[in-house]
Amino acid sequence: MNRFELPxxxxxxxxxxxxxxxxxxxxxxxxxxSINRIIPGASRADGERAIERALAAQADPAWRNLKPHExxxxxxRIAEGIDTNAARIAYIxxxxxxxxxxxxxxxxxxxxxTFRYFAGALESLDDTLTAPRGDYLSLSVHEPLGLVSAITPWNSPIASDAQKVAPALAAGNAVLLKPASWSPLVSLELARIVEAAGLPQGLFSVLPGAGREIGNLLVEHPSIARVSFTGGTATGRMLARQAAEKLMPVSLELGGKSPTIVFADADIDLAIAGILFGVFSSSGQSCIAGSRLFVERSIYESFVGRLVAATKRLVVGDPFDEHTQVAPLVHVDHRNAVAAQVAAAVAGGxxxxxxxxIPQGSAYDQGAYYLPTVLAGLSNDADICREEVFGPVLCVLPFDDExxxxxxxxxxxxxxxxGVWTRDFPKAWRTARAITTGTVxxxxxxxxxxSTPFGGEKDSGTGREKGRxxxxxxxxxxxxxxxxxxxPHPWARWPEGSA
Incomplete structure (x- = not known):
C-alpha cells in the first residue's frame, strides 16, 4: 500500500x-x-472573510464575463487534477x-x-429563444446566482463535494464548501487541486467547522443565494426553515430507509448479491442503503437462510486490505450509536x-467495527424499521402480494x-411506479x-442534483x-409626428 502525506x-x-x-x-x-490531523476549524470570522473574497471574485469581469466554454x-483541468492524484486522494x-x-x-x-461531465454539459447548454406573441424578440436566459454554499456529509465526501461544486462553478458562481468535521481532509485536498487548476482566487473555499457557527453562517448570511445540503433530516428541516426566512432556494438530500423487494420469481443469486451490496457496502453508511428487505412469503424462509449464510461470509477488516468488504464505521461514537439501536430492537422483540x-480479536480492538447484522421477527412499524440506522443493519420482513x-x-x-427483484417486467414497472421514492x-x-437526476421524496428531501x-x-x-x-407603445396615445 502506498502511503501519502496527509493535507x-x-x-x-x-x-x-x-x-x-x-x-x-x-x-x-x-x-x-490513530490521529490523522488536528485542525483548527473555521470560525464565523473565517467564514465572513471567505464570503467577502468570494463576492469580489464572483463579481470580477475576469470570471463573470467568461463564456461557458471558457x-x-x-x-x-480540475478533473485531470483529480485523475492525476487519484491514488493520493483515495488514500486520504x-x-x-x-x-x-x-x-x-x-x-x-x-x-x-463529475467535473468532466459538467464541463461538457456546460459547453452544450443553450439558452432559449421563446416563441413570440407579438412584434418582439423574447428570450429566456440564465445567469449565476452569485455565491452558493455546499454542505456535505462524512460518508462519501469527494463524490458529494464534486456533485455540488462542479455544477455550481459551471453556472458561474463562487462556492463555499463545508465538509463534515469527521472527514475534512479530502475536501482540503480537493482545494489544492482546484487551486492548481488555476481557478481565480476567492471563488472556492473549504471551511470545516462547527455547524452552529460556520454552518449557520453559510445559510443565514444575506449574500448566500443558494444552499445545497446532504445530511440528516433533522438538520435539513432546520436549514429549510432558515432558508424560508430568506426566500432562498435549497436542495436537500436527507435520510432514507429504503425498501428492497424480492418477489418469488426473482433470480435468487442476483438478488442476494445485490442486497448484500446494497446494504453492507460502505458498512451501511449510505443514505440509500437498502435496509428494509421485503421477501415474498412463499420463499421467505429459504431466501433468508441463504442470505444469512452469505452475510456471515462477508470479510470484515482493515479498509486497506483488498479482500475487505465491510470496513469500520466512521467513528467509535457512531458505531456505539448503531449498536444501541440494535440493542433496543432486540429488547423490543x-x-x-x-x-x-462488535467483532472480537486484536485486529478490531481499537477500531470502530461492527458485524453485518440481519434482524427478523419485526413489524414494519418497529422503530428500527422506521428510523435510519446508517450502519450495517438489515431488517427482513415477509409480504403476501404486490x-x-x-x-x-x-x-x-x-x-x-x-430495489425491486423480479423476472416479470410488467410487475417490476408497476411496482417501481407505485413506490413513493426518488430512485428505483x-x-x-x-x-x-x-447524467441521471437524484433526490428524494417525503422526509428524504427536496430538489434534485446531477443531470444537465x-x-x-x-x-x-x-x-x-x-x-x-x-x-411608441399605443397606450401612451403618442401624438403623430411628435418629437
Missing amino acids: SSELYIGGRWETGTGAEIVSAFPGDG RARFLY QTRDTGKTLRETTALVASAAA AQILCGGA ADVIAQSNANDYGLAC WVNTYKQFSI EGIRAYMAQKSVYVDLTGA
Missing part, C-alpha cells in the same frame, strides 16, 4: 491557505483510532472515513467524471439472525430509494450515473424582451 492543518479561505480560528477538529483513522476549461479518504480503498478509489474516479455485535408490499414500502416517512433500481442496486439541469439549479432564470417595431 496540512490549514484551511482554504477565499483562495488562501490560512490557519482557522475556530474550534479544534480531530481527524482520526477509524481502523485503529469556464468549462477550469472544470476539465480511506484514512479519513475508514471506507475500503477499493471504494474510495471508485469514488475518486466518480468525482473526476427482534431476533438476531447474524451479527449484532399490493401488500407496495403498501408496506410506502408506510414510511422516507422516500429516497427502492430493478434487478440491481446502488448504480449511479451523473443540475447546472440550471445554480442559476437564476431571466426573461428578456426586445422590441422589433421601433414605434
Whole structure:
C-alpha cells in the first residue's frame, strides 16, 4: 500500500491557505483510532472573510464575463487534477472515513467524471429563444446566482463535494464548501487541486467547522443565494426553515430507509448479491442503503437462510486490505450509536439472525467495527424499521402480494430509494411506479450515473442534483424582451409626428 502525506492543518479561505480560528477538529483513522490531523476549524470570522473574497471574485469581469466554454476549461483541468492524484486522494479518504480503498478509489474516479461531465454539459447548454406573441424578440436566459454554499456529509465526501461544486462553478458562481468535521481532509485536498487548476482566487473555499457557527453562517448570511445540503433530516428541516426566512432556494438530500423487494420469481443469486451490496457496502453508511428487505412469503424462509449464510461470509477488516468488504464505521461514537439501536430492537422483540455485535480479536480492538447484522421477527412499524440506522443493519420482513408490499414500502416517512427483484417486467414497472421514492433500481442496486437526476421524496428531501439541469439549479432564470417595431407603445396615445 502506498502511503501519502496527509493535507496540512490549514484551511482554504477565499483562495488562501490560512490557519482557522475556530474550534479544534480531530481527524482520526477509524481502523485503529490513530490521529490523522488536528485542525483548527473555521470560525464565523473565517467564514465572513471567505464570503467577502468570494463576492469580489464572483463579481470580477475576469470570471463573470467568461463564456461557458471558457469556464468549462477550469472544470476539465480540475478533473485531470483529480485523475492525476487519484491514488493520493483515495488514500486520504480511506484514512479519513475508514471506507475500503477499493471504494474510495471508485469514488475518486466518480468525482473526476463529475467535473468532466459538467464541463461538457456546460459547453452544450443553450439558452432559449421563446416563441413570440407579438412584434418582439423574447428570450429566456440564465445567469449565476452569485455565491452558493455546499454542505456535505462524512460518508462519501469527494463524490458529494464534486456533485455540488462542479455544477455550481459551471453556472458561474463562487462556492463555499463545508465538509463534515469527521472527514475534512479530502475536501482540503480537493482545494489544492482546484487551486492548481488555476481557478481565480476567492471563488472556492473549504471551511470545516462547527455547524452552529460556520454552518449557520453559510445559510443565514444575506449574500448566500443558494444552499445545497446532504445530511440528516433533522438538520435539513432546520436549514429549510432558515432558508424560508430568506426566500432562498435549497436542495436537500436527507435520510432514507429504503425498501428492497424480492418477489418469488426473482433470480435468487442476483438478488442476494445485490442486497448484500446494497446494504453492507460502505458498512451501511449510505443514505440509500437498502435496509428494509421485503421477501415474498412463499420463499421467505429459504431466501433468508441463504442470505444469512452469505452475510456471515462477508470479510470484515482493515479498509486497506483488498479482500475487505465491510470496513469500520466512521467513528467509535457512531458505531456505539448503531449498536444501541440494535440493542433496543432486540429488547423490543427482534431476533438476531447474524451479527449484532462488535467483532472480537486484536485486529478490531481499537477500531470502530461492527458485524453485518440481519434482524427478523419485526413489524414494519418497529422503530428500527422506521428510523435510519446508517450502519450495517438489515431488517427482513415477509409480504403476501404486490399490493401488500407496495403498501408496506410506502408506510414510511422516507422516500429516497427502492430495489425491486423480479423476472416479470410488467410487475417490476408497476411496482417501481407505485413506490413513493426518488430512485428505483430493478434487478440491481446502488448504480449511479451523473447524467441521471437524484433526490428524494417525503422526509428524504427536496430538489434534485446531477443531470444537465443540475447546472440550471445554480442559476437564476431571466426573461428578456426586445422590441422589433421601433414605434411608441399605443397606450401612451403618442401624438403623430411628435418629437
